[in-house]
Amino acid sequence: MKNLLAGTMAMAGILWLSACSKNEDTSGKSHLQVALTDGPGDFKAVYIDVQDVNINYTDSDDDGWQSLAGFRKGRYNLLTLVNDKDTVLADAYINTGTIKEIRLVLGDDNYVVTNDGDSILLQTPSGQSSGVKLKLNSTVxxxxxxxLVLDFDVAKSIHEAGAAGKYMLKPVIRGFMQAQGGTIKGVVAPDSITTAILAINGADTVASTYTDHGNYLIKGIDAGTYALHFIPSDTTLSTMIKEGVTVSLGQVTAVDTVRLK
Structure with a gap:
């Protein structure tokens, strides 16, 4: 146990520096990642120019759109995102509730590379300037x-235009929401000191975090049963272990207050 604690305290020191750099208050928020993936098409490459990702909690197509924080603007080659590969377009903390729609806003720099090696700019319908909208009705x-996975179907989205060698982009996208593991939350007393918390499954340390004024939250871990190790920064207090903490997919497991002695 001493070797385990020495190793985890060393790791805790490193993670503490990282944790201190994050000052955003995310309590009571949902954590949403938007990822882009693709079904294959008959091209060497298909590049789409992603300018923004918006969500809407209202039933209005005209109002209520909100840009997601942590958005990665850029041009993405869809054909590198096949066979369960994806890339994260946005990583944001958002309000709870029901997301009615999501909108993917594309720019004009969309093109394909044909099997002959020709790069051809994709023509886009004039109405696309308002973005590609998908109904979700997903509660977070x-x-x-x-x-939130955006599955871009290349084969159905790109069509040959009337003239030979020209292509039209009419995006066909399927969106689906996935809960990523479960969450553990709780309180450690006294709240005047910083405590490292490790979630351990068998011999593996799956995740770790630190208390903030006594509160802690560990998100996105696989369903299962964990032992929580509480390691206080004040060495006059003893490390505590809480066994049998069960995590379920998409659920928050609230742990009874741990009082260090």
Whole structure:
């Protein structure tokens, strides 16, 4: 146990520096990642120019759109995102509630590379300037990590135009929400000191975090049963272990207050 604690304390020191750099208050928020993936098409490459990702909690197509924080603007080759590969377009903490729609806003720099090696700019319908909208009606809860996957169907989205060698982009996208594991939350007393918390499954340390004024939250871990190790920064207090903490997919497991002695 001493070797385990020495190793985890060393790791805790490294993670503490990282944790201190994150000052955003995310309590009571949902954590949403938006990822882009693709079904294959008959090209060497298909590049789409992603300018923004918006969500809408309202039933209005004209109002209520919100840009997601942590958005990665850029041009993405869809054909590198096949066979269960994806790339994260946005990583944001958002309000809880029901997301009615998502909108993918594309720019004009969309093109294909044909099997002959020709790069051809994709023509886009004039109405596309308002973005590609998808109905979701997905409810997101506090303190749960969700992944919204946008499955871009290349074969159905790119069509040959009337003239030979010209292509039209009419995006066909399927969106689906996935809860990413479960969440553990709780309180450690006294709250005047910083405590490292490790979630351990068998011999593996699966995740770790630190208390913030006594509160802690560990998100996005696989369903299963964990032992929580509480390691206080004040060495006059003893490390505590809480066994049998059960985590379920898409659920928040609230742990009874741990009082260090």
């Amino acid at each position: 809860s506090a303190d749960v990590l969700y992944k």
